Amino acid sequence: MKLWHSFVKEILLASRGFYFYVEIVMAFVFLFLLLFVIPDNFSNKSTEYLYLDLPKAAADAFMEFSVAEDLDQQGEAVEIKSGKNIYPANLIETDTSKIYYLESAEAVIQLAEDEKNFGGIVKLNEAGDGLAYEYYLQGYESERMKNLLLLFHNTEMSKLEETFNAQEVRPLSDGFEPLTDKQNMVPVFLTFNGSFMGMFIIAAYIFLDKKEGVIKAYAVTASSVWQYLMSKIGVILTTTLVSSLIITIPVMGTQPNYLLMVIFLLATGFFASTLGLFLASFYKDIVAAFGAIYGLIIVIMLPNIAYFIPSWDPVWLKIIPSYPMLEGFKEIILPGGDAAFVLWTSLGFLVAGLLLFVFSNKRYQHSLTV
Amino acid sequence: MIKVEGLYHSYSNDENYAVKNANFEIPKGEIFGFLGPSGAGKSTTQGILTGLLQLQKGNVNVAGYDVKNISQKMFNKIGMSFEQSNVYSKLTAKENLDFYRKLFDGQTREPADLLKLVGLDGKENVRAGEFSKGMKHRLTFARSMINNPELWFLDEPTTGLDPAIASEIKDIIRKENNNGVTVFLTTHNMFIADELCNRVAFIVDGEIKLIDSPKNLKLQYGEQLVDVEFRKNGTVVKETFSTIKEEEKQRLQKVILDYEIQSMHTKEATLEEIFIKVTGRGLV
Structure with missing residues (x-):
């Protein structure tokens, strides 16, 4: 019950703050771009x-x-x-x-x-x-x-024609429709505005609480630090779901597997939030954390290059979390996408998120109040 | 209610201690003042007692709980009012108290009653962000009572409050103490300590220099003094005489006989003067 009360309080606080609306407004901006600015297919003539x-x-x-x-x-x-x-x-x-x-x-x-x-x-x-x-x-x-x-x-x-004709081309599978260029942009928005935005927003929430000193007051109640942290994650997951559906439903209609999408959003959102918590545990305020946040933005943006230029796809890039996120969201919106890949990747993010949450909880128990 | 033995704490994890070998015991129902200048180790000690800082060395028992292995249940028994107001500025006064009362397991107090008690009635639905510094401080103070604490930690409870409000806060502390609440009062304000505390501890540079009641301290270290204003050769002269030292007693008698007395007041040594005498340090 204490977790629920903390979650309700966090939702109330978020709804009266600035960051809550950043993600939602950005979702509408992206939706506008997808619907009215970005063509179905880019001209490559x-x-x-x-x-x-x-x-x-x-x-x-x-x-x-x-x-x-x-x-x-x-x-x-x-x-x-x-x-x-x-x-x-x-x-x-x-x-x-x-x-x-x-x-x-x-x-x-x-x-x-x-x-x-x-x-x-x-x-x-x-x-x-x-x-x-x-x-x-x-x-x-x-x-x-x-x-x-x-x-x-x-x-x-x-x-030349003889050589061309001698090449054997075999499709590995058939019966699926390729995504349009517009639809191909959706995984990018889901990864960065949906999942990863939560990482920065939760860090901002933590720094705001540190500034107001309310964490100290929380620390002398009969409630645990993990409940405090989890209630913040709950808010992030809620906004992640809302902002992602704002983008996906009008652009993709009924094509995606929405059950898979919700599972994947929750798992990736949880991972990104715990990463944000972990990062924020090392810094006193958002100014001190700026360098680390900026560095992290650069790193998580790199898989975008491979996403749009498939010929550049080094192995090391695949360990950056945004890489499997992009691939996972793509599988979700593809008709007949690889559900097993999405579920296994979700499990991976959930486990990684849980580990980060345990580390963060340990760190916050000893660093929230000094 | 509190038992501290051989308490040490270092922020740098070396022998540069913020608190050195602190030993004291506070029985149930006492108002115990922890007095010292800024940086003396008051807040560090209080932080350890309330679990905000991790216990490094020593034995600390608070409200029946060993602070080494702190239990969340301990917080059902203690209340903490911070020096710096720390309430949710985006929540109203009532929402702040409503939220915190749900974080405790036992019987809690009605937010409206507490707000009335600290003079914030009529402000229940105003966001704390719109409050003045003093109002935020009163809300923080009210919140510390929400769980009916048996042990109440108060960090500079009257700092920044106007005298009328400060007086009301002191009355509340007395009233709660009369109901059996043990109070651990951290302050550098000797007047409030003198008024409220059954016993006080003087702490300087992390070390407790002495623990005793204000009355005993005055008897032991204070002097009975008399401030006299008298007219001498057409001008008003002001002097202070000890009523204990023989030489000064005689001089006082002579002044009374020889000159026209304008005013005469007896005066006992203040806790602040005793603190300076004992520790050799001021309180700022």
């Missing part, structure tokens, strides 16, 4: 500027071939505004790129330089019986990229 330095008949044939590749099989006359200059162009848009056919080689070179995009000039080779390509790159392209261009222009198409 490359932009290229081309000039056909060819006799008219050859240029017409080239364009005819290019227009056939256009999404609606017809080019579009456009104007490219770059700085103070306006360049007329013919735009051909395919699945993977936007190709602007310009009226002069100078325009291609200028635009490649100003807009930091790929530029190229197509001309006849010296023998006059084939095409030659002159590329204007930015200078930072990799050797792989340059080699690919060399290979492309110096190898017979039939051979």
Whole structure:
């Protein structure tokens, strides 16, 4: 009962404070961004500027071939505004790129330089019986990229096609829908606004109590320190659930496994809260703790890079708690996600959280009141 | 009610002791004053007795509980009023007391009664953050009574209060003591100690220099003095005479006979003067 009374008091205090609303307001801000700012899928089409330095008949044939590749099989006359200059162009848009056919080689070179995009000039080779390509790159392209261009222009198409077709690609599983780019952002918000925000807020609550000295008053009651700490964690878990559902329900609808999500949020929220408690036990006030908090923010943000750039995924990154959190939330919102992974990861966070809670409780018993 | 034997405490875990070899015993029903200047070791001793600081060396028994292995049940028997007010500023006065009363196991007092007792009636639903320093102090004092303590720790209970309120607080302490509550009073205010305490301990640099009743201390260390104002050669002269020293008694007689007396008051030595005499230290 004392734990319940402490929890009710903490909810009351939180509802009259600033930090409680930070998480909720941030959830609405993120929701707004997801619903109205972030598109379903980010455009990843490359932009290229081309000039056909060819006799008219050859240029017409080239364009005819290019227009056939256009999404609606017809080019579009456009104007490219770059700085103070306006360049007329013919735009051909395919699945993977936007190709602007310009009226002069100078325009291609200028635009490649100003807009930091790929530029190229197509001309006849010296023998006059084939095409030659002159590329204007930015200078930072990799050797792989340059080699690919060399290979492309110096190898017979039939051979390349033969090699492509010889590659065997086997999907490990099928029957699932990939997430849109927008949906793919949800695990990031759940990890950082949902679970990890609690770490900072609980530390802020502890420092506020230290400042007011109310912990001393609590310490001379017939209630235990662990009940005091657990009541604060209870508040954090409540706000974590509320803020996470604010983001998830409107964006994901009925797609996620909400039971799994609640279990995972409670486990990860508990872990993050106890981490915050443990951290706060070493410092007198939030100013003294700032350096450690800042360092921790940097570390827990690192798995974000691997999340968005899967080619960078070193082993050491996987021990940072935000890594399995991101993966866990992704499995939850994926149709047919790996429930076993989520449950095992939840268990891991719960055990780690319990250990941190025991350590924190020991530390607070001897450090809360001096 | 309290028994302390060979108590030592060091914040740096070395031989630089904040409290050195403290020994004292407080029987049930006594008001015991723990007096000393800032940094003397008063708060450290009180911190150990209330479990706020961990016992390092010595034996301490409080309200029947060994502080070495502190039991949460001990706190049902003790109350603690802190020098620095420490209430939840975002909760109202009543909410503060309502919350704390739920943290004890036994019979507790009605928050409204306590607020009335300390002169905060009518302020029940005002948030503590809106209170003046004195009002917060009274709320902290009221909270320390919420569990009907048998042993009451009071740390500078009248500091920062105006004289009328301070007088009311002293009356409350007397009344609670008359009902059998043992009081451990920590203060550097010798007047309140003199008024309230059955016995006092003088502590300086972590060491208890003496323990006795204010009355015995005055008998032992104090002098009976007389302040006299008299007119001599057209001007008013003020002098203090001892009524114990023969030479000064005779001089006093001469002054009474030879000069026009303006005023004459007997005066006994204050506890503060005795403290300075015994410890060689002031109280600030």
